Amino acid sequence: MKNIFQLFKKDLIRFLKDKTAVMLTFLVPAVLIVIFGSIFGGGSGSRGKIPIIVVNESGVDLAAFLETEIDSSNSLRSVKNYTDENGNEIKIDHEKAKELVINGNYPAALVFPFDFFADTSSAIKFVYYYDPRNEIESQLIQGTIQKTIFSKIPSLFPLLMQREAKNFLGEALSDSFNSDIANMMSNYFGANKDSVIESITNFDIVKLTQQSDSNSVNNRQADFISNLIKFDSEQLVGAEKKNPGVTRIVGGWAIMFLLFTLSGTATSIFEEKQDGTLKRIFCMPISRSQFLWSKYIFAILLGIVQLSVLFLFAYYLYDVDIFSNFLNLMVVILASAGAAVAFGMVITAYAKSLAQASGISTLIILIMSALGGSWFPVTLFPEWMQFAAKFTLTYWSVEAFLQVLWRDASFTDIVFPYLVILIGIAILINYLALYLFKKRQVV
Amino acid sequence: MNSVEVTNLTKIFKTQVSNNITALDNVSLSIGEGIIFGLLGPNGAGKSTLMNCIIGYLNPDKGKILLKGDDTSELNLKYRLHIGYVPQEIALYQELTAIQNLKIFGSFYDLPAKVLNERISSALHLVKLEDRKSDLVKNFSGGMKRRLNIAVSILHNPEIILCDEPTVGVDPQSRNAIFDMLKELNKQGKTILYTTHYMEEAERLCNKLAIIDNGKIIAEGTLSELIALLEKRETIKIRKAPASEKMIESLKKIGEVTETDFHYEIIPNNSNSKNSELFNELEKLQLPSHLLELSSASLEDVFLMLTGRSLRD
Numbered sequence: 001m002k003n004i005f006q007l008f009k010k011d012l013i014r015f016l017k018d019k020t021a022v023m024l025t026f027l028v029p030a031v032l033i034v035i036f037g038s039i040f041g042g043g044s045g046s047r048g049k050i051p052i053i054v055v056n057e058s059g060v061d062l063a064a065f066l067e068t069e070i071d072s073s074n075s076l077r078s079v080k081n082y083t084d085e086n087g088n089e090i091k092i093d094h095e096k097a098k099e100l101v102i103n104g105n106y107p108a109a110l111v112f113p114f115d116f117f118a119d120t121s122s123a124i125k126f127v128y129y130y131d132p133r134n135e136i137e138s139q140l141i142q143g144t145i146q147k148t149i150f151s152k153i154p155s156l157f158p159l160l161m162q163r164e165a166k167n168f169l170g171e172a173l174s175d176s177f178n179s180d181i182a183n184m185m186s187n188y189f190g191a192n193k194d195s196v197i198e199s200i201t202n203f204d205i206v207k208l209t210q211q212s213d214s215n216s217v218n219n220r221q222a223d224f225i226s227n228l229i230k231f232d233s234e235q236l237v238g239a240e241k242k243n244p245g246v247t248r249i250v251g252g253w254a255i256m257f258l259l260f261t262l263s264g265t266a267t268s269i270f271e272e273k274q275d276g277t278l279k280r281i282f283c284m285p286i287s288r289s290q291f292l293w294s295k296y297i298f299a300i301l302l303g304i305v306q307l308s309v310l311f312l313f314a315y316y317l318y319d320v321d322i323f324s325n326f327l328n329l330m331v332v333i334l335a336s337a338g339a340a341v342a343f344g345m346v347i348t349a350y351a352k353s354l355a356q357a358s359g360i361s362t363l364i365i366l367i368m369s370a371l372g373g374s375w376f377p378v379t380l381f382p383e384w385m386q387f388a389a390k391f392t393l394t395y396w397s398v399e400a401f402l403q404v405l406w407r408d409a410s411f412t413d414i415v416f417p418y419l420v421i422l423i424g425i426a427i428l429i430n431y432l433a434l435y436l437f438k439k440r441q442v443v
Numbered sequence: 444m445n446s447v448e449v450t451n452l453t454k455i456f457k458t459q460v461s462n463n464i465t466a467l468d469n470v471s472l473s474i475g476e477g478i479i480f481g482l483l484g485p486n487g488a489g490k491s492t493l494m495n496c497i498i499g500y501l502n503p504d505k506g507k508i509l510l511k512g513d514d515t516s517e518l519n520l521k522y523r524l525h526i527g528y529v530p531q532e533i534a535l536y537q538e539l540t541a542i543q544n545l546k547i548f549g550s551f552y553d554l555p556a557k558v559l560n561e562r563i564s565s566a567l568h569l570v571k572l573e574d575r576k577s578d579l580v581k582n583f584s585g586g587m588k589r590r591l592n593i594a595v596s597i598l599h600n601p602e603i604i605l606c607d608e609p610t611v612g613v614d615p616q617s618r619n620a621i622f623d624m625l626k627e628l629n630k631q632g633k634t635i636l637y638t639t640h641y642m643e644e645a646e647r648l649c650n651k652l653a654i655i656d657n658g659k660i661i662a663e664g665t666l667s668e669l670i671a672l673l674e675k676r677e678t679i680k681i682r683k684a685p686a687s688e689k690m691i692e693s694l695k696k697i698g699e700v701t702e703t704d705f706h707y708e709i710i711p712n713n714s715n716s717k718n719s720e721l722f723n724e725l726e727k728l729q730l731p732s733h734l735l736e737l738s739s740a741s742l743e744d745v746f747l748m749l750t751g752r753s754l755r756d
Contacts (some may be wrong), residue, residue: 252596269472280595283498283528283605285520 021360049077053109058116107227122164131237134377241318251401252374263361266344272355303337335422342429446634447474452506453638481649489658490638505521527601537581552599566594586617
């Protein structure tokens with residue numbers, strides 16, 4: 001028993017001495033739990049609201065009521081104005097809403113059209129424009145809108161059914177049907193016939209909205225009445241994509257594995273140092289800057305090849321269209337690889353050993369991937385995390401890949417901010433890496 | 444012209460936890476052409492730091508190094524053509540074959556392919572690894588790796604070969620093979636700078652020596668010049684054994700007893716005593732005569748005399 005305890009103690013001491021192992025054991029899972037918790041609820045801060053354009057062309061009270069409900073939704077942030085080039089706040093109209101979704105400014109737009117709910121309508125009509133670049137986000141928007149309608153105005157649906165019946169049977173036959181029902185209620189239950197007819201044919205919109213109670217709707221009712229809501233949906237972006245699911249996620253996973261590969265390549269400097277080959281190289285007619293350049297070029301080329309193979313794999317296996325915007329895809333690959341190599345170099349320049357470099361890079365890559373949108377759409381995060389995401393190179397790379405693969409963006413569309421920021425990150429971090437390499441005499 | 448000229452070289456390592464460490468303190472050395480120059484010192488004396496400054500891996504804080512008259516600065520990489528460096532580590536790509544290693548490292552010298560192939564063949568011949576050239580280095584024995592380590596360093600036919608403790612961890616047979624190789628290279632006119640903490644190696648191999656301790660050169664000269672620094676050329680040593688260990692207190696009455704791994708050494712109380720007088724004293728103690736050795740002075744004794752410490756301390 002004593003031996004077991006001594007062996008246990010030895011392992012504990014060695015583990016605690018290994019700061020990298022301790023960090024990976026406790027810090028990485030803790031950070032990831034915070035990120036997951038923030039997305040799926042219960043974490044720190046409220047979940048971020050998904051922005052949606054709301055345009056109300058209808059003059060009816062019901063539309064105004066629903067608009068107010070969406071404005072106060074916990075999941076959606078309604079957007080009604082945009083700022084023009086002169087800095088003026090302008091109300092978004094139907095056409096502008098469409099344009100803003102096409103341009104990728106917002107993921108969806110909900111329009112209450114002029115004929116949203118006319119006096120004789122047997123259904124309420126919406127026009128819904130969307131860009132399902134993030135599947136979860138898109139489902140969340142539609143689900144929230146439907147839930148709002150079902151839970152806030154459930155009593156609207158008998159009225160819609162009456163109108164539908166009148167359209168189908170004709171007014172005379174419909175009145176006769178209502179009269180028969182009223183007679184039956186009067187005969188068997190002693191109800192006042194006129195009151196029954198009044199209650200099943202006339203609805204007061206104000207009353208309808210006052211009756212709202214989210215708990216009063218059960219699923220069966222929801223299924224039935226869903227036919228009475230006409231969603232005139234139009235997918236404005238990516239409709240032609242053969243495999244939208246993979247097209248959307250491939251960029252996020254690609255950049256994560258690129259970071260792992262390239263940080264490994266950069267930290268191989270430590271291996272060369274440890275093995276003595278670095279010293280041997282430096283007693284040959286090779287300068288330190290030539291050595292670093294060779295590492296940089298190798299890592300960038302490796303990154304380009306790795307991403308190209310990954311995208312070709314997605315093309316052959318999942319029909320992800322990489323060739324319709326191939327040149328721009330290559331530009332984003334190059335910029336992402338440049339930024340990822342710079343990241344690897346700065347870790348190498350900062351760390352004191354291979355173990356430390358590997359630990360730090362694993363920690364940062366996992367956090368950047370979770371935070372930057374490799375695993376989940378950033379719009380699902382709390383506001384503070386959405387803000388923090390913009391400080392990761394993963395975020396800009398994932399967004400740039402989405403632009404070229406999902407939106408078929410042109411070169412001018414991706415230059416700013418995506419390429420400028422990725423290349424800016426690469427230059428800035430490389431400068432820092434060179435400074436640290438020199439200061440700390442890593443090579 | 445000297446092959447290596449080191450003038451007032453100082454290198455200080457900055458540490459975060461303690462005071463700065465002066466690894467080299469105003470070191471000056473001149474190494475003539477075509478000799479084997481030994482740099483002898485205990486671990487941590489500054490041998491490798493000096494070597495790293497000479498090859499250009501470390502930048503000295505002060506001082507100057509000339510190799511065949513060329514300044515060793517990062518701006519002038521030409522000087523590196525003069526040197527072949529044999530590191531203490533097995534600085535090879537273990538996952539590659541011997542020939543792949545030779546080709547990769549040889550390619551940095553901008554030699555025509557034909558010349559490089561010839562050099563590779565002769566280097567493999569010198570280190571006797573011709574039949575193993577296509578084997579992975581990781582499958583080599585320690586001695587074979589050491590030999591290949593040397594082969595890589597001589598591909599460009601350098602005039603100066605810098606060997607930083609190239610025999611660490613090798614068996615006596617491989618050590619002899621390495622010595623033979625270095626002697627052969629020296630015969631071809633190469634200047635060799637050889638660092639070691641084994642005085643036997645230095646005595647056996649080097650024409651000229653410098654002893655370094657705490658970052659300073661404390662003595663320099665040929666072996667006989669260094670031995671001449673000692674007052675006594677011979678010492679009586681007593682082999683460590685149960686019989687001698689029992690008598691240690693009695694031995695201390697005769698003189699001051701110093702201890703190495705396998706021997707006691709006695710410095711008589713009367714410094715003018717002759718060895719014969721010391722033998723008589725030991726005989727009186729009935730010390731078995733087979734434990735007594737008369738040994739000639741060595742570099743170990745010189746180091747002990749200069750620093751008061753053993754080389755292996």
